[in-house]
Amino acid sequence: MNLAELTNVNRLLCSISGHKYKLVKKITKHLKHYQCNCCGSQVTTNSKGNLISLTEELKLIHLGIETVIVKRKSRKLNKKKAVA
Ligand SMILES: [Zn+2]
Known part of the structure; x- marks a missing residue:
C-alpha cells in the first residue's frame, strides 16, 4: 500500500469515526489551524467558530x-x- 492509498484509507476511517484534529497554529x-492526526487534512475556524477546510487562499x-x-x-x- 503506498502513501496515497494509506491517506485514502485514513480519510475513509475519519469520515466514519470523525477526524482527530490537533492544534498546529x-x-x-x-483563528486557529488544526490538522487531523489520522488523514492529515487541515481545517480552520471561520467567523462563526465553525470548522472549515483550510484552502490555499485562506492560508494566504x-x-x-x-x-x-x-x-x-x-x-x-x-x-x-x-x-524604559
Ligand atoms: Zn482525518
Whole structure:
C-alpha cells in the first residue's frame, strides 16, 4: 500500500469515526489551524467558530493577518524599550 492509498484509507476511517484534529497554529484567539492526526487534512475556524477546510487562499489571508499582528507586537515592544 503506498502513501496515497494509506491517506485514502485514513480519510475513509475519519469520515466514519470523525477526524482527530490537533492544534498546529494559533494566529489569534479565535483563528486557529488544526490538522487531523489520522488523514492529515487541515481545517480552520471561520467567523462563526465553525470548522472549515483550510484552502490555499485562506492560508494566504491568514498569513497576511499574522504578519500584521507580528508587526503590531514588535512595534509595541519597541515603544516599551523606548520608554524604559
Ligand atoms: Zn482525518
